[in-house]
Amino acid sequence: MKPFYFGKSSMLLSIMAMALIYSLTGCGNSTHNQQQEGAVDTADALVDITALTKIADTTLTDKKISVLVQDSLTSKNETIYIQITDLEGNPVTNTNLDYNVIMDMGMMSHGGPYYPLVDLGDGIYKAEAVFIMANMKDMGKGWILNAVLNKTDSLSFLLPVSEAKFARTIPVGTKEDGRVFVSLLLPNEVKTGSQTIDFTLHKMDQEAFPPLDNYTVEIEPFMPDMGHGSPDNKAAVSKGNGRYSGTVNFTMKGPWTIKVNLFKKGEKVSQEELVFPVEVK
Known part of the structure; x- marks a missing residue:
């Protein structure tokens, strides 16, 4: 799956969450997500990138950015990995990377909880987000991960979030x-x-x-x-x-x-x- 690429920008999208009812049908026209401070990296072990599933990627002039998950994404607290390499596949470190997540429902959108990135080294970053609902058919683009590299390159990745088998x-x-x-x-x-x-x-x-x-x-x-x-x-x-x-x-x-x-x-x-x-x- 290829993401949207929106060119150069020095700031993240501004979004504002409106009131949601239990079914999450009352969403506002724009949303804002605020990263939570002091995130704790719960994965002390090294991440085996070869065991992860790539759900999106894109290529810049001299970098490749990939979005990976353990298996798939569902409507719950999920871990997402972002990998940055050069065009030969070598890790790119010391990158200034920021992100947020929003749910695009077409005419309406809303956010969800998410934590700051954790730099795991070797060009791999760990993100943690709570998807408070699944993507809805024929209603907007669904969940989107917006990323900004080095405060200049602004990227957006579509996230395939399905309904969790059991409520989480x-x-x-x-x-x-x-x-x-x-x-x-x-x-x-x-x-x-x-x-x-x-x-x-x-x-x-x-x-x-x-x-x-x-x-x-x-x-x-x-x-x-x-x-x-x-x-x-x-x-x-x-x-x-x-x-x-x-x-x-x-x-x-x-x-x-x-x-x-x-x-x-x-x-x-x-x-x-x-x-x-x-x-x-």
Whole structure:
């Protein structure tokens, strides 16, 4: 897939997020995304570029820019890699690179949460974005990654974002912060036993999606087919920058759900319970 190339520019597109309802059909005419400060690189291991899937690329005069993902992009918290090489395929380092993401719906557009780039070395950069909805057929270009190299070269890449198999990003109303997007970072399939469970929380605040701290994410794993839950679970607590971590225990194989409620200062503040399906193998 080839991206759009918009020539030279010294600034990113300006976008402004309008109010979204649960179904995300009420989008504004223009949107603005604000990068979140202090991103934590959660991938300590070196990235194997050969194991990634290229979803877009383009060539400048003396550089090639590629966009790669683990498998595909769906409506959830996703990691994207941007690789910059010369025309012979050698890594280009010390590049000033910036980016944002927007959802182009034709007459309307909106943004979504995203974190600053992490420079992994060897011309590879890690981006993290929350796609709060999937691309919609016959409604605009869909999700677009806008990148600016060295404050002069402005590029745009179409991102093929499909509906997630299991819900992983769900909006919920709260008492103090309005609509909050809760993203579960578990894969669709996990193994039995006790394991870490991570979330990100972002508030929709007109022109930005700032991360939310100082919440407690209470979890209740439940196995509908068997009618029971599990012991030794720990609520996810704030690690800063909108990231939360806890412990979940799956005691047997089969389909589970994780019921989620948001608490602050010991009081439930989410207006409804969220339910995330998980398949335990």
